[in-house]
Amino acid sequence: DIQMTQSPSSLSASVGDRVTITCRASPDISDYLAWYQQKPGKVPKLLIYSASTLQSGVPSRFSGSGSGTYFTLAISNLQPEDVATYYCQNYNRAPLTFGGGTKVEIK
Amino acid sequence: EVQLVESGGDLIEPGGSLKLSCTASGFTFSTFTMGWVRQAPGKGLEWVSDINNSGGNTYYADSVKGRFAISRDNSKNKLYLQMNNLRAEDTAVYYCAKAKSGGSSYDYWGQGTLVTVSS
Numbered sequence: 204d205i206q207m208t209q210s211p212s213s214l215s216a217s218v219g220d221r222v223t224i225t226c227r228a229s230p231d232i233s234d235y236l237a238w239y240q241q242k243p244g245k246v247p248k249l250l251i252y253s254a255s256t257l258q259s260g261v262p263s264r265f266s267g268s269g270s271g272t273y274f275t276l277a278i279s280n281l282q283p284e285d286v287a288t289y290y291c292q293n294y295n296r297a298p299l300t301f302g303g304g305t306k307v308e309i310k
Numbered sequence: 311e312v313q314l315v316e317s318g319g320d321l322i323e324p325g326g327s328l329k330l331s332c333t334a335s336g337f338t339f340s341t342f343t344m345g346w347v348r349q350a351p352g353k354g355l356e357w358v359s360d361i362n363n364s365g366g367n368t369y370y371a372d373s374v375k376g377r378f379a380i381s382r383d384n385s386k387n388k389l390y391l392q393m394n395n396l397r398a399e400d401t402a403v404y405y406c407a408k409a410k411s412g413g414s415s416y417d418y419w420g421q422g423t424l425v426t427v428s429s
């Protein structure tokens with residue numbers, strides 16, 4: 204099975220900061236990687252698919268990069284509405300594992 | 311507008327069975343892979359199962375293989391999850407999700423239905 208390891212598990216940053224979340228896959232998943240945002244008490248929302256393609260309607264301050272085994276989600280100019288837990292997901296092949304999540308808070 | 315509405319969640323005793331349903335609207339249901347994802351209270355997301363557009367291919371997490379069965383009725387725009395031999399660790403909110411064309415990232419999610427397994 205493919206293992207997805209996210210880091211950090213939580214972070215705290217100031218409004219306007221750039222934050223980066225990493226996701227490591229083992230083994231290689233090419234670019235079959237998605238990122239989701241889940242705000243407290245809400246349903247997950249797709250942010251990025253194919254590792255770097257922004258889903259329609261998602262603000263451009265979100266960006267994704269990577270391929271193979273190493274991926275990053277970056278949020279530039281962090282906003283209060285970005286407080287959420289972020290998850291990566293492998294969809295190269297079943298089981299379509301999620302990472303453990305990264306909780307983003309505002310300082 | 312795409313809508314996914316789950317139903318069937320309940321309080322059930324360990325060893326019991328439950329069938330979840332998801333009613334889809336706003337898109338051509340029969341052309342998309344669909345899936346179930348669950349989230350235990352205070353925990354992260356866990357992928358449960360996927361089914362391709364025709365229903366001919368199904369996939370399961372190891373944690374539910376042999377106990378859960380995913381199915382769909384394209385004539386009724388419905389997705390199902392039959393859950394048997396339920397365990398306490400199956401307690402979670404179960405989300406129905408629609409996959410994007412060409413892959414299984416999920417672009418639409420339902421609001422979820424709560425399954426509680428407890429005596």
